[in-house]
Amino acid sequence: MIKQNLYDEVQGLAPLGRKICRYLFSNPELSGQEHNSAEYYRKLLKKEGFTIVDSSTLSTAFYAEYGQGKPVIAVLGEYDALPGLSQEACAEKKPVCEGGPGHGCGHNLLGSAAAVAAVALKRFLEKSGTKGTIRFYGCPEEELLCGKVKMIAEGMFEGCDAALSWHPNDGNMVHDHGYLANTSMKFFFTGKTSHAAFAPHQGRSALDAVELMSVGCNYLREHVVDRSRIHYTTDSGGFAPNIVPDHASAWYFVRAPHIQDVKEIAQRVELVAKGAAMMTQTSVRVEHGYGCCEFKDNTSFADLAYVNMVEADGPKYTQEEMDFAKSLQATLAEGVAQQANRLYGSEEPSMHMGVGDRQLWSACEMTASSDSGDVSYIIPTCLFTTACWPKGCSPHTWQASAGAGSTIGEKGSHYAAKILAGIGYDLFTKPEELAKIVHEFNDKNDNTYEPILAD
Ligand SMILES: [Zn+2]
Incomplete structure (x- = not known):
């Protein structure tokens, strides 16, 4: 044949x-x-x-x-x-x-x-x-x-x-x-709820932590290997503007030309998340998803x-x-x-x-x-x-x-x-x-x- x-x-x-x-x-x-x-x-x-x-x-x-x-x-x-x-x-x-x-x-x-x-x-x-x-x-x-x-x-x-x-x-x-190699991570921030106008000083916003984490990661972009990618989304950031959100989450993908670079950048993203939690006096839990090789x-x-x-x-x-x-x-x-x-x-x-x-x-x-x-x-x-x-x-x-x-x-x-x-x-x-x-x-x-x- x-x-x-x-x-x-x-x-x-x-x-x-x-x-x-x-x-x-x-x-x-x-x-x-x-x-x-x-x-x-x-x-x-x-x-x-x-x-x-x-x-x-x-x-x-x-x-x-x-x-x-x-x-x-x-x-x-x-x-x-x-x-x-x-x-x-x-x-x-x-x-x-x-x-x-x-x-x-x-x-x-x-x-x-x-x-x-x-x-x-x-x-x-x-x-x-x-x-x-x-x-x-x-x-x-x-x-x-x-x-x-x-x-x-x-x-x-x-x-x-x-x-x-x-x-x-x-x-x-x-x-x-x-x-590109890739890995997936989810970050769950926990803060304290409060009336956003009546007693904002008693609240600790988990959404602030998500936002500060985004800012940190956007600065991080400059200092990673070429062709790396960091992208994120969020599907929870509180319910209404008048309630300080006590929970918020972010889902991140980190990509790079080599799996080893992905592992290293992912560790730095985790540090940014911890920094954001520290700044906002919230706590963060990380859930690691599957990754894949280049x-x-x-x-x-x-x-x-x-x-x-x-x-x-x-x-x-x-x-x-x-x-x-x-x-x-x-x-x-x-x-x-x-x-x-x-x-x-x-x-x-x-x-x-x-x-x-x-x-x-x-x-x-x-x-x-x-x-x-x-x-x-x-x-x-x-x-x-x-x-x-x-x-x-x-x-x-x-x-x-x-x-x-x-x-x-x-x-x-x-x-x-x-x-x-x-x-x-x-x-x-x-x-x-x-x-x-x-x-x-x-x-x-x-x-x-x-x-x-x-x-
Ligand atoms: Zn496809």
Whole structure:
């Protein structure tokens, strides 16, 4: 069976891919609640002849396996949605359900491409009698950056030789330096309530502590390593202005290019919190959440992904799709589209066509984070993106949700399925390619994987 037969197999699976994208888009589930989504994939893959291996700790995690012996190739699938990003597939902000969850990170497309590629590779192994095992990984809780960390801790990735990953984005490109490391911390301040006008001197405001902590962290930003990120939110700061708030909380994410930097900055953020508590005579309790590692580069693997991106035929869009992309792009902040066009080196059309320059993008970092970073610490992993929404559009926006629900997103997912299948084919049929990737992984591996686990 030659590679073209495999591409034909993926082409034949296009209707299934679209069906998956649409089902998940219409039934978005938040991180930790992806019960129906996980079940949907389990059923589908079981029907295709895969054996399901469930996680013993996470009811929403599993892997589906087909084949025998080495190599064992993993394809990473995700399916969680984001709060508040419910959106119809149209070029104006229009939630399907006001305040409801939506696929603003395109994980409906992500899991679909991974499943289609896994099914196509299963059929290839079956029809050609090629030795090897294909696994689809059903990875929940990516938006909380912890599902895969928990799955690794459970030993679910043991035996894998390489992992294939992709993510929807605004361009087609391979990422060598995919993600920043990240950690999550929640700070709960406790003060003393009082009448804010009658006896303010008797009160100690927990909200003041949250505000002073923000001020401290905003000063801290200048004195951390380049490309670090510190961001926060609060969902409790008292009930009414005339009551001094006795409780308030803040949720922080700290990101940096290396997990060690994240650990160090996180300690300094904790000191700022303690300082804020001291200034306001309140107390603070810290709750440590899960963290995730940065993405470990593997040039040989990225090169192979690039070759496959060029080899697989990219999407062709209809005029209607191009018009939709243009109107969606027009809703972005002023100058964003122009900036993206400068980056991609072309003015028109609004969708990125072709494949991003290998040299240019190998130096660029995707400054989001993903628990796929942890996978890249223990197994060689590749990462690429395909255009699923217009240039300049960022994930975690209603515009990305709109793209993820449209045929543009579905075409991006189909393209990704072809690329994943193509890379898998090369790994199964060219042992020297896999050997080169594993060799580089072993060379760079300093066995320092130390996950950040929650309290
Ligand atoms: Zn995502």
